[in-house]
Amino acid sequence: MANMLVNIFGTSPVQPLEQHVNIAYQCTKQLIPFFEAAIAGDWEKAKEHRAAVEQYEHEADNLKKEIRKHLPKSLFMPVPREDLLELLLVQDKMANRAKDVSGLVLGRKMRIPDAIAKDFLLFVQRNVDAAKQARKSVRELDELFTTGFRGAEAELVEELVEELDRIETETDQLQADLRAAIFRIESHLDPVTVIFLYRVIELTGEIADMAERVGRRLELLLSH
Amino acid sequence: MDGQLWYIGLAALFGLFMAWGIGANDVANAMATSVGSKALTIRKAILVAAVFEFLGAVLAGGAVTSTIRQGIVDSSLLADTPELLIYGMLASLLAAGCWLLIASRNGWPVSTTHSIVGAIVGFAAVGIGVEAVKWGQVVTIVMSWIVSPLTAGFIAFLIYSSVQKLILRQEDPLERAKRYVPIYMFFAAFTITLVTLLKGLKHVGLELSMTQSYLLAMAIGVLISLVGAAVIRRIEPNRKIDKKQHFYTVERVFAVLMIITACSMAFAHGSNDVANAIGPLAAVISVAKTGIVEGRSAVEVWILLLGGAGIVIGLATYGRHVIATVGERITSLTPSRGFAAELAAASTIVIASGTGIPISTTHTLVGAVLGVGMARGIDAIDLRVVGRIFVSWVVTIPAGALLAIVFFYLFKSILP
Numbered sequence: 117m118a119n120m121l122v123n124i125f126g127t128s129p130v131q132p133l134e135q136h137v138n139i140a141y142q143c144t145k146q147l148i149p150f151f152e153a154a155i156a157g158d159w160e161k162a163k164e165h166r167a168a169v170e171q172y173e174h175e176a177d178n179l180k181k182e183i184r185k186h187l188p189k190s191l192f193m194p195v196p197r198e199d200l201l202e203l204l205l206v207q208d209k210m211a212n213r214a215k216d217v218s219g220l221v222l223g224r225k226m227r228i229p230d231a232i233a234k235d236f237l238l239f240v241q242r243n244v245d246a247a248k249q250a251r252k253s254v255r256e257l258d259e260l261f262t263t264g265f266r267g268a269e270a271e272l273v274e275e276l277v278e279e280l281d282r283i284e285t286e287t288d289q290l291q292a293d294l295r296a297a298i299f300r301i302e303s304h305l306d307p308v309t310v311i312f313l314y315r316v317i318e319l320t321g322e323i324a325d326m327a328e329r330v331g332r333r334l335e336l337l338l339s340h
Numbered sequence: 341m342d343g344q345l346w347y348i349g350l351a352a353l354f355g356l357f358m359a360w361g362i363g364a365n366d367v368a369n370a371m372a373t374s375v376g377s378k379a380l381t382i383r384k385a386i387l388v389a390a391v392f393e394f395l396g397a398v399l400a401g402g403a404v405t406s407t408i409r410q411g412i413v414d415s416s417l418l419a420d421t422p423e424l425l426i427y428g429m430l431a432s433l434l435a436a437g438c439w440l441l442i443a444s445r446n447g448w449p450v451s452t453t454h455s456i457v458g459a460i461v462g463f464a465a466v467g468i469g470v471e472a473v474k475w476g477q478v479v480t481i482v483m484s485w486i487v488s489p490l491t492a493g494f495i496a497f498l499i500y501s502s503v504q505k506l507i508l509r510q511e512d513p514l515e516r517a518k519r520y521v522p523i524y525m526f527f528a529a530f531t532i533t534l535v536t537l538l539k540g541l542k543h544v545g546l547e548l549s550m551t552q553s554y555l556l557a558m559a560i561g562v563l564i565s566l567v568g569a570a571v572i573r574r575i576e577p578n579r580k581i582d583k584k585q586h587f588y589t590v591e592r593v594f595a596v597l598m599i600i601t602a603c604s605m606a607f608a609h610g611s612n613d614v615a616n617a618i619g620p621l622a623a624v625i626s627v628a629k630t631g632i633v634e635g636r637s638a639v640e641v642w643i644l645l646l647g648g649a650g651i652v653i654g655l656a657t658y659g660r661h662v663i664a665t666v667g668e669r670i671t672s673l674t675p676s677r678g679f680a681a682e683l684a685a686a687s688t689i690v691i692a693s694g695t696g697i698p699i700s701t702t703h704t705l706v707g708a709v710l711g712v713g714m715a716r717g718i719d720a721i722d723l724r725v726v727g728r729i730f731v732s733w734v735v736t737i738p739a740g741a742l743l744a745i746v747f748f749y750l751f752k753s754i755l756p
Contacts, residue, residue: 121369121372121709122669123722123725124709124710124721124725125669125670125719125721125722126719126720126721126722128720129719130719188724191720191721191722191723192713192721192722193719193721194717258587259587261719262508262587263504264504264509264715264716265716266504267508267509267510268510268513268585269508269509269585270509272585
């Protein structure tokens with residue numbers, strides 16, 4: 117039997133959004149062992165990690181659809197529905213990029229040149245760190261809803277987002293350095309490989325870009 | 341009067357049926373938030389509800405009962421045909437009871453109060469004559485159905501805004517909660533007690549002056565906030581679940597407050613809604629016993645007791661399941677938000693009960709919940725459902741009226 121008091125409450129998007137960002141982060145995190153395996157040339161192992169990436173990406177996608185389904189236009193929320201959907205979208209894109217880049221590397225069995233391998237792994241690590249910081253920030257969403265997006269909690273989230281920005285800036289710098297490093301050795305490499313190396317770096321770097329956009333979205337929520 | 345036993349027996353049966361329905365469905369709304377937030381176990385919630393519904397019905401339920409019993413139908417027109425009032429009241433009880441049963445089976449959000457008032461107005465206007473309805477009074481009641489959710493919403497907005505400002509948005513919400521929650525406890529206990537006392541407790545042999553009432557309400561308020569403060573002081577932060585700001589523990593502090601507002605809500609509900617079942621019953625009994633419709637005597641206490649008992653039976657037999665289900669599903673109404681809604685609704689309802697106006701407790705609570713929502717306190721409110729509630733609001737009155745008219749003519753032809 118339905119009860120009117122129960123039905124008044126729409127499904128809260130807060131927990132699912134926090135869950136989604138966690139899945140997206142777990143997805144990007146798989147890139148670390150994936151690239152370690154790829155650099156070592158262990159394609160069997162890389163394949164396993166790529167499967168995990170796909171698994172997480174798929175999970176994130178399903179949850180994204182589920183959340184959208186439970187956010188009808190008739191919901192009255194403390195923040196605009198569009199902003200939450202936008203947040204969900206950029207969270208999801210972190211996972212998408214992880215899937216794209218791992219697919220590209222595995223499909224072409226790309227070897228990252230030894231000269232840049234160490235720097236490249238650091239670059240991946242920092243991108244994953246950005247996703248992790250995005251997760252940390254989004255996980256404050258329930259507290260933000262509790263406090264009505266104001267006061268001490270809002271300031272705390274602002275700090276978290278600032279840290280996220282710092283990490284993203286760092287990945288930009290690492291990305292520029294990597295490009296320069298490839299430029300220095302590209303005459304020794306197969307041209308097609310070089311093109312795709314640039315592409316891999318670009319895609320990986322977009323994880324931090326998306327993480328930063330997660331931060332932007334959170335800030336937008338605070339400004340309402 | 342001929343058929344006296346028949347009338348009283350049927351009225352008691354229908355009255356109990358109605359009271360059972362109220363206990364089975366409505367009370368869940370008052371208690372479920374406390375169960376959902378784990379402030380109370382189901383067992384304790386039923387105990388609290390039983391005690392305070394009963395107290396509310398007996399101590400503060402008289403005025404609304406009088407309104408339902410003799411405030412809507414102009415009984416002076418019925419001096420020669422007292423049996424018409426009996427048929428009508430029996431028909432109203434049965435109509436409201438049936439409509440509630442149909443509605444809850446189909447999951448329509450309807451109000452017991454709207455059903456019974458619609459039914460009484462219906463049988464009186466059609467069965468007796470349009471002039472038999474005290475339209476002025478009816479307009480007042482219908483206006484109150486608009487005003488009461490708005491009032492509760494406004495109060496809830498203010499209460500929840502103060503919670504945000506004083507506690508949730510501060511650097512140290514836990515310390516703040518421990519400091520301020522006893523004050524809210526004081527207000528909850530003070531308001532409910534004061535309104536009840538000011539309205540008068542002569543019928544239970546307690547007569548207090550204005551000053552005495554204020555002093556007693558103050559004393560009860562202080563006592564409850566002291567006990568509450570002692571309980572709260574023992575709450576330790578949970579380091580495993582808590583983050584930096586201890587919101588999990590803050591909610592546990594509010595959960596203690598919610599026990600008090602749940603009591604208030606049960607009391608308020610008893611004071612207003614029990615009348616829906618026993619108002620018509622009281623009317624039938626008084627007419628059947630004396631044969632005259634101009635009963636000026638107050639509602640007898642045993643009838644209030646019967647209504648209270650009916651609610652408790654409904655609660656114990658069926659209401660516990662409803663409480664469990666509703667409680668599980670309204671977790672978004674955390675104690676800090678739930679208490680604001682409950683306190684606002686309970687105050688509004690008790691004030692209405694004091695003036696004898698039958699309002700819908702559930703709709704008032706819905707208004708209060710929306711008020712918390714307006715203060716950005718609720719993650720998501722489904723406006724479609726709010727719309728449906730307004731529609732049911734409009735549909736219930738003619739539905740109750742129609743059923744009552746049918747039953748009225750039925751009783752008129754088959755009863756002695």
